[in-house]
Amino acid sequence: MGEGKFSKTQIDKLGERIKSETISEDDLRMLDQYRRSFADAHNHVISVIRGGLKLEPTGRLAKSTSSIREKLRRESIRLSQIQDIAGCRIVVPNLSAQDELVARLRNVFPQCSVIDRREKPSHGYRAVHVVVHALERHAEVQVRTVLQHKWAETSEKASDVIDPGIKYGSGPHAWSEPMLKLSQDISIIEEIEDKVEKYAKETMGPNFSILAQTVFEKHTDDIAKSKMFLRNKCDSLIMLLDAKRKQQG
Incomplete structure (x- = not known):
């Protein structure tokens, strides 16, 4: 039925x-x-x-x-x-x-x-x-x-501990604005990573120079570090929120 x-x-x-x-x-x-x-x-x-x-x-x-x-x-x-x-x-x-x-x-x-x-x-x-x-x-x-998921978990936790409106674009600006900025930073890094990967697949081959390979590896390393930084930022916010929840009893 x-x-x-x-x-x-x-x-x-x-x-x-x-x-x-x-x-x-x-x-x-x-x-x-x-x-x-x-x-x-x-x-x-x-x-x-x-x-x-x-x-x-x-x-x-x-x-x-x-x-x-x-x-x-x-x-x-x-x-x-x-x-x-x-x-x-x-x-x-x-x-x-x-x-x-x-x-x-x-x-x-x-x-x-x-x-x-x-x-x-x-x-x-x-x-x-x-x-x-x-x-x-x-x-x-x-x-x-992974980063989208980390952000979603952080947003969910902030909504539970601080204000339910944070998930929906309201709530205290001290939390809603940084969360929005964090989401934008994640989007930028992921899009850069995607473009670098696609470019490498299209151009990398037997004639790919040592210089080009070095530049590609440098970009890849920088992207990985940026992603780790953003992931750690989410983890730090979650730890802060867990501490606030304990204080609330």
Whole structure:
């Protein structure tokens, strides 16, 4: 059945009630049943990724009640339209690996749509989301680079400890502005790395001079150091946030 034992209208009316401050026990049970109805689609997607792509995705089975409520309040969307009730995540080294994996996901999941948040970041959040339609449900596969994932983890932690609005472009400027700048720095370094790699593949060959090889290696080394610096910056922010959480009790 399309929405478990519930009609689309019932699901959307449930979504309207979820937006309110108080949710009845019946509504919580109904939402839980709806969330669990995505299990088969989620398991199918995980199975195909493991079997067909030989990868091990991570992540949750179903979006939490609080996350669903936040999304319904934040966006002009109905509960039946939310495409990431169920999802998983795959983290890859860089942009070229990200593009390659998205192409492979398109191949094994012909019935999918791709949302590229690298081109249009969501308040600093960058990733590629592949939304798979399977077994009358949607399941989202998040494909992130290591640095995109580090930034997302840092943003999530800052939202939990400092202010939930940080994830959505609000919250204290002392945190929201540096997080946005950090995201931009990550994007710049990853794009430079991608261009250097593509140029090397196109030009490197038997006639590639020693000087050109030296320049390429220097750029590659500088990029690796910059990526490590940005990764360490995320780790330092997470440590700071963990300390703040302990202080809060």
